[in-house]
């Protein structure tokens with residue numbers, strides 16, 4: 341096979357001796373970077389924020405550059421430490437203790453980051469929710485986690501089905517509101533009177549830190565549970581993969597409602613004491629190039645859909661900006677097309693480094709390192725300390741160049757430790773000592789991994805993971821819909837779009853208005869990114885004899901592919 345190769349530029353990278361490190365590195369070596377290595381007691385908020393605030397040379401360094409169309413604000417490590425202390429005191433006042441779940445449902449803002457670290461300082465488990473979630477998505481997550489406190493804004497409050505959430509004791513509102521309820525607390529007035537001193541809750545490495553809900557092909561979203569120990573890998577990958585140096589200005593474009601926005605939008609850069617840019621508002625090419633230019637971003641972590649949109653915006657736009665400070669670019673979340681890598685060489689004079697990992701893995705596992713050759717289209721090679729392979733259905737390793745299930749030897753530092761309330765789901769990820777990802781891939785003779793697709797029905801639209809079951813369930817709640825089957829349909833810019841096949845109940849006639857009404861119903865009930873972009877009314881939806889929707893068959897029909905084994909089809 342003819343594979344293009346882009347050699348590494350010579351440079352002073354943090355990780356130079358990849359091959360040697362793969363032989364010699366052990367995760368225990370990385371622990372020596374942390375002071376808790378002696379005590380065993382730890383808190384991510386201390387390592388990421390307070391430690392720098394206590395260092396006279398770093399205290400006044402800008403930790404957060406927040407920039408949005410209507411607001412610009414900077415916080416130093418000292419300020420972030422003090423304000424998160426205050427917020428921890430607010431939570432303590434309302435009886436938050438170690439292990440409680442405290443959720444955040446709000447747009448990116450300085451208050452989000454203050455509250456996030458305040459939560460961790462109390463030893464509670466933080467649960468960030470994507471701001472675009474609508475009522476059903478919010479309900480599922482807050483019910484399953486039995487969140488005790490929710491931090492949200494008055495604007496988002498109407499999407500919180502309070503009557504269905506008996507465990508929810510208080511709602512902290514960020515922003516002015518005249519809504520009255522014994523449950524409501526005002527963020528700003530509480531912060532004004534709260535003490536700036538807080539005795540941080542020291543926890544064990546294996547104590548809970550974070551719950552990220554994510555989608556599978558069946559059932560409701562699952563709460564992926566992460567512990568403080570993950571910091572070892574966030575730190576390591578911040579050093580090797582993000583290649584962070586003292587003076588770097590770093591920007592990760594992901595929202596903290598998704599795992600990239602916490603592991604790499606919060607933990608990795610701040611564990612390294614870097615200045616971290618957060619951009620609010622919506623994507624536009626001018627806005628994003630402008631952010632890189634204005635803040636002199638040096639290290640940038642983004643996603644293929646955004647990059648593809650920048651490609652289509654054309655050269656005239658990129659040429660308007662001075663991007664000369666940029667020295668390192670990475671991508672994650674979906675397959676990175678080789679053409680985009682080629683475009684990156686031209687537009688930025690830089691390689692774009694693809695990285696692979698998942699909500700469940702907590703941190704990067706397979707990556708392109710700045711010091712290693714890139715083979716466009718490949719996700720790269722495992723980081724030191726990680727053993728990755730391709731397995732068959734029984735969990736046996738298979739030879740190079742054969743497609744199978746991408747698997748990781750279990751036991752890396754940032755690995756999820758549980759699926760909330762769902763031990764059997766957690767167990768199901770592990771076969772024969774391997775964590776089995778559900779991504780199909782192959783490994784070439786030189787150890788580069790090549791992504792091929794999902795082995796289940798999980799949809800990846802613009803880098804966001806959507807479970808077809810959730811969308812189908814929402815569709816079925818619409819009065820007109822009798823049956824629904826939902827698939828991901830390949831799309832040049834967004835990777836996949838959501839296509840729904842439905843049958844109508846008696847008394848309903850197919851019309852553009854009806855279909856638009858159904859689409860809006862999903863959009864306003866679940867979330868915009870989960871709303872089907874295409875819909876097709878059919879006479880029936882193919883099902884197995886046991887009543888399972890055959891999404892694979894719908895997909896084959898849609899793409900004009902052979903339908904394969906249909907022996908379980910109902911009729």
Ligand code: 6R9
Pocket residue numbers: 554598599600671672673674675676694695696697698699700719777778779791793794800803804805
């Ligand atoms: C971090 C994150 C995980 C799924 C994963 C895979 C897809 C992620 C990828 C990639 C091709 C890459 N994915 N990185 N596919 N190339 N470099 O995205 O987590 O939201 O849980 O999604 O995304 O299918 O299994 P998450």
